[in-house]
Amino acid sequence: MIRRSKIRSCLLALLAGLAALLGPAGQARSAAETKEPPSKRVAIVIDDLGNNMSGTDEIMSAPIPLTVAVMPFLPTTKRDAEWAHKVGHDVIVHLPMEPLRGRKNWLGPGAITTDLTDDDIRRRVEAAIDEVPFAIGINNHMGSKATADERVMRIVLDVCKKRGLFFLDSKTNYRSVVSKIAVDSGVRVLENEIFLDDVVSTSHITKQLQLIHKRAMDNSLCIAIGHVGIPGKKTAAVLHQSAPAMKDDIRFIKLSELAAIKP
Numbered sequence: 001m002i003r004r005s006k007i008r009s010c011l012l013a014l015l016a017g018l019a020a021l022l023g024p025a026g027q028a029r030s031a032a033e034t035k036e037p038p039s040k041r042v043a044i045v046i047d048d049l050g051n052n053m054s055g056t057d058e059i060m061s062a063p064i065p066l067t068v069a070v071m072p073f074l075p076t077t078k079r080d081a082e083w084a085h086k087v088g089h090d091v092i093v094h095l096p097m098e099p100l101r102g103r104k105n106w107l108g109p110g111a112i113t114t115d116l117t118d119d120d121i122r123r124r125v126e127a128a129i130d131e132v133p134f135a136i137g138i139n140n141h142m143g144s145k146a147t148a149d150e151r152v153m154r155i156v157l158d159v160c161k162k163r164g165l166f167f168l169d170s171k172t173n174y175r176s177v178v179s180k181i182a183v184d185s186g187v188r189v190l191e192n193e194i195f196l197d198d199v200v201s202t203s204h205i206t207k208q209l210q211l212i213h214k215r216a217m218d219n220s221l222c223i224a225i226g227h228v229g230i231p232g233k234k235t236a237a238v239l240h241q242s243a244p245a246m247k248d249d250i251r252f253i254k255l256s257e258l259a260a261i262k263p
């Protein structure tokens with residue numbers, strides 16, 4: 001008896017499974033109908049636009065949605081921001097900030113340095129935002145010194161809050177205070193996890209993209225930063241070549257998708 005009821009329950013389970021597989025009309029649902037967009041997400045940010053840098057054209061035509069970080073007060077600042085917006089990428093301000101090392105002239109105009117007064121910092125951040133059309137956030141260009149300075153970062157985040165922008169910490173210094181002060185700032189703060197092109201070679205950039213893919217699969221989300229300029233053409237070529245094949249199990253997103261969630 002026990003055996004027969006066991007067989008019956010197995011049969012019932014099998015029938016229930018079959019019923020679930022078949023639609024209400026009794027027809028098998030197609031794979032396309034049942035397929036949901038991947039829940040694992042990758043956000044790629046491309047830094048250093050605004051100065052007619054190498055690779056700009058190829059980044060604009062990338063086959064995935066991107067977020068481009070445009071430096072203020074440069075010859076193609078407005079052109080690049082408007083171009084990116086037109087082709088559907090997100091735009092953020094790439095704010096030049098003081099590094100621990102490196103030449104000051106790498107910083108670009110309107111840089112935020114730790115010797116500025118509170119008012120000057122505030123004015124410079126406001127002016128940078130006004131320079132970059134369609135900006136929905138800010139990230140730091142260089143900034144290993146400035147992002148570790150609590151006074152400076154409180155002012156930067158305060159301006160972000162007033163203007164309704166998020167802040168992406170590029171993480172040029174692991175001692176950055178941004179995440180520490182983010183909670184009481186009320187500003188949405190995001191963090192870069194991987195630099196896509198810290199070594200300028202196609203094989204390295206390809207490996208980094210695979211690593212980004214793996215991190216997204218493991219942690220649900222990965223934010224990464226690449227560049228126009230010296231690595232620009234190579235970075236863009238890797239995105240054109242390798243990113244489309246990853247769309248089956250990850251979804252490439254723009255930072256605006258993450259910006260709505262408050263800290």
Ligand SMILES: [Zn+2]
Binds near residue numbers: 094
């Ligand atoms: Zn930069």
